[in-house]
Amino acid sequence: MTRLSRREFLALVGAAGAAATIAVPLGVGFRGSSSTGWLLPSHLPLPLSFTRPLPVAETLAPTRSGPLEDVYDLVQRAGTAEILPGVSTPIWGYNGQFPGPTIRSRRGQITRVRHLNRLPVPTVVHLHGGHTPAEHDGYPTDLVVPAGSPTGYGSGGGISLGNRDYIYPMDQRAATLWYHDHRMGFTGATVWRGLAGFHLVSDDEEDRLPLPRDDRDLPLLIADRSFSSDGSLAYPSLDPTLLHEPGVQSAFAAGVLGDVVTVNGVAWPYAELPRARHRLRLLNGSNARRYRLALTPPPAGGGGLVQIGTDGGLLDRPIAHDALELAPAQRFDVIVDFTRYPPGSTITLTNDYGDGPTRNVLQFRLTHTTPDDSAIPDRLSTVEPLPTTGAVIRNFTFTQGNVQPRPGMPSMPGWLINGEAFDPDQCDTYPTLGQTEIRHLTSDLHHPVHLHLSHFQVLGRGINGPGPYDHGWKDTVDLRPAEDISIAVRFDTYTGRYLLHCHNLEHEDMAMMANFTPVA
Ligand code: C2O
Ligand code: CU
Ligand code: CU
Numbered sequence: 001m002t003r004l005s006r007r008e009f010l011a012l013v014g015a016a017g018a019a020a021t022i023a024v025p026l027g028v029g030f031r032g033s034s035s036t037g038w039l040l041p042s043h044l045p046l047p048l049s050f051t052r053p054l055p056v057a058e059t060l061a062p063t064r065s066g067p068l069e070d071v072y073d074l075v076q077r078a079g080t081a082e083i084l085p086g087v088s089t090p091i092w093g094y095n096g097q098f099p100g101p102t103i104r105s106r107r108g109q110i111t112r113v114r115h116l117n118r119l120p121v122p123t124v125v126h127l128h129g130g131h132t133p134a135e136h137d138g139y140p141t142d143l144v145v146p147a148g149s150p151t152g153y154g155s156g157g158g159i160s161l162g163n164r165d166y167i168y169p170m171d172q173r174a175a176t177l178w179y180h181d182h183r184m185g186f187t188g189a190t191v192w193r194g195l196a197g198f199h200l201v202s203d204d205e206e207d208r209l210p211l212p213r214d215d216r217d218l219p220l221l222i223a224d225r226s227f228s229s230d231g232s233l234a235y236p237s238l239d240p241t242l243l244h245e246p247g248v249q250s251a252f253a254a255g256v257l258g259d260v261v262t263v264n265g266v267a268w269p270y271a272e273l274p275r276a277r278h279r280l281r282l283l284n285g286s287n288a289r290r291y292r293l294a295l296t297p298p299p300a301g302g303g304g305l306v307q308i309g310t311d312g313g314l315l316d317r318p319i320a321h322d323a324l325e326l327a328p329a330q331r332f333d334v335i336v337d338f339t340r341y342p343p344g345s346t347i348t349l350t351n352d353y354g355d356g357p358t359r360n361v362l363q364f365r366l367t368h369t370t371p372d373d374s375a376i377p378d379r380l381s382t383v384e385p386l387p388t389t390g391a392v393i394r395n396f397t398f399t400q401g402n403v404q405p406r407p408g409m410p411s412m413p414g415w416l417i418n419g420e421a422f423d424p425d426q427c428d429t430y431p432t433l434g435q436t437e438i439r440h441l442t443s444d445l446h447h448p449v450h451l452h453l454s455h456f457q458v459l460g461r462g463i464n465g466p467g468p469y470d471h472g473w474k475d476t477v478d479l480r481p482a483e484d485i486s487i488a489v490r491f492d493t494y495t496g497r498y499l500l501h502c503h504n505l506e507h508e509d510m511a512m513m514a515n516f517t518p519v520a
Contacts, residue, residue: 034353036446036481036504037255037288040236043229046260047085049268050348050363056218056264057197060101069110069167072103076144076195077118084260084267087231091194092119098265099221099285100179100197105170107203113179116163117144121242123190125164126182127199128329129311129455129475131172134496137452138166140184140513141424171493173381173473174206175313176219176281176331184424185246188256188287188505189237192225194265196285205381206314212279212335212374218271222326222361223285224258247509253413254445255288255506261351263362270363275345276372277337279308284326287505290446290478292352293361294323299340306376309333312455312473314381323352325469327448327478329503332469335376338366383472386457386488391436394429396514398447398479398502403511415447415502415512422501422513429500429516431491441477442484447512448503449485450476456489476503491518 064071079096080088094100094115105111117123122145126138135142139158147162181187181195198219211217226234236252239245248256260267284291295304303320311331324332341347349362396417403414403421414421418428431437438459441449458470458477462484469478479485501513 034292035255035257035288035290037257037506038252039257039259040226040234040252042227042234042259044084044087044227044231046357047267049357049360050270052085052266052269054264054269054271054362055266057097057099057102060103063114069112070105072111072113073116074100074113075116075118076123081194081265083225083262083265084227084231087227089227089231089233091233092190093194094179094197098194098196100195102198102200102219103179104200104202105168107170107172107174107201109170111168111170113166113168114163115144115166117146120146121186121190122146122183123195124182125166125179126452127166127168127177127179128450129175129177129331130168130199131453131493132168133494134498136166136168137498138182139497139499140182140187143183170201172201173313174201174203175311176200176283176309176333178221178283178285178331180285185509186242188248188509189235189242191285191505192235192256192287193233196221196223198281198283200281201313209377209380210373210375211308212277212372216276216374217279217281219281219283220263220362221265221283221285222291223262224289224358225260225262226256226258227260248506250413252506253510255504257289258286259358261354261358261361268357268360268362270365272365272367273338274368274370275338275341275343275366276370277335277339277374277376280334280336282324282326282332282334284328284330286328288328290328290353291326291361292323293326294350294352295336296348296350298322299337301340304336304340306335306337307332307471308335308376308380310472311475315472316381316383317379318376319468319471321468325478327446327476327503328505329448329450329476330474330478337376338364339369339372341366343369386436386490388436388438388459388488391438391488392431393438393440395440395442396449396500398441398443398449398512400444414510415507417500417512417514420514421511424515427497427515427517429514431516431518433491433493433495433518433520436488436490439487439489440484441479441487443479443481445481446504447479447507448476449479449500450503451489451500452498453494453518454489454491456487459486459488461485495519
């Protein structure tokens with residue numbers, strides 16, 4: 001297997017000295033601001049909000065469906081998208097689309113996704129939230145090198161030439177998962193260009209509930225972006241070819257924040273909806289931006305966003321919120337009962353953490369009233385607390401630190417877990433299958449901490465219990481400045497090498513990842 005050593009990786013990180021794009025500080029700086037990152041301003045006039053309809057990504061039809069597995073085919077390729085009205089933007093997408101097509105799997109039915117890489121760079125596909133064997137999890141050095149140029153990247157166990165089959169057992173609860181690129185050092189740039197899509201899992205338990213479905217079940221990928229004057233996506237990569245030097249210009253090492261909010265690939269769309277209950281599957285697909293989403297105006301009596309699920313599927317009971325805070329990569333499944341508004345109402349999904357145009361997200365315009373036999377049951381599922389007596393305790397710190405590119409070169413800003421930069425060849429954590437672990441996570445700034453393989457439960461924040469957005473099975477937790485969070489997790493089923501990392505994609509690309517290897 002060909003892998004970059006830590007030294008080679010850091011050498012690559014440090015090899016560039018591209019002219020820095022001007023970064024605009026957001027708010028008063030990191031502490032006390034809502035996101036850790038710097039605003040990258042667009043260089044074209046921003047459009048008015050709510051002039052174009054909300055698209056919903058098509059569901060990908062299986063190439064083949066059989067008793068053993070369902071097979072899907074995706075081509076990773078360049079395409080164009082109309083993200084801003086009248087502007088054609090080059091993107092990289094699954095089937096050339098941003099977001100990629102939505103894949104729908106049934107619990108227990110094996111899903112094989114065959115990816116063909118027609119992009120000019122190697123890629124890696126990760127199913128975020130998937131309970132997946134290590135060799136199909138999309139480890140950041142398990143590259144799929146471009147079809148047609150299968151040389152120069154080495155070969156061996158982790159490397160595939162041109163295409164790769166990812167096999168997902170889907171032995172997991174119904175949940176809103178997503179798939180995205182995960183190449184070491186380049187994830188921020190390639191996800192920004194469009195390599196992300198939904199992968200929804202359904203099961204019998206969820207089907208038995210009278211939740212809104214079909215047209216009234218809307219997956220919403222929310223992502224901020226910035227644009228250059230020619231309409232292309234702006235991103236401060238060290239290497240614009242995305243081939244050699246990973247990471248971003250030092251000015252943006254804290255994270256890249258866009259000034260355009262897109263939903264399902266369109267800037268500030270509107271949706272005309274019948275006046276009935278709708279299920280909104282909210283995904284924060286942004287690199288670094290956090291959102292605080294609210295309905296404006298709120299319905300009389302408040303509590304308009306009724307959360308039924310999160311990263312790992314259904315909660316045990318619904319929770320009514322006035323607002324929802326979403327860190328990058330988190331999912332919140334909510335029901336909005338639009339019959340609480342008068343016919344003909346216009347309601348905006350706003351972002352309390354935004355400034356100017358980034359305060360707007362999406363607008364709902366209610367059309368006719370339709371019969372609605374959906375309901376929000378008091379009891380959704382069973383979420384048993386993980387037993388924690390006898391748990392193994394581990395501590396993880398998430399902090400800024402300089403990474404030394406190589407001896408003799410100046411160091412540059414990067415991000416560390418337990419004081420160390422990511423090294424694919426180094427593993428310090430070997431959880432035992434079936435053994436519960438309590439992990440204490442502490443931070444300097446905002447670090448959305450994500451665990452591959454298994455969902456976890458938030459036990460508490462500091463001396464307090466879980467926060468209002470911490471309920472249920474999570475795979476990403478919103479760790480905020482100078483905070484400490486305890487989570488409980490247990491790894492079952494699969495051994496092999498997996499990742500714990502920060503899902504601020506610029507932090508991830510600048511070394512804020514660590515391996516863990518469950519052992520039997
Ligand atoms: Cu969504 Cu390892 O990431
Ligand atoms: Cu993941
Ligand atoms: Cu981070």
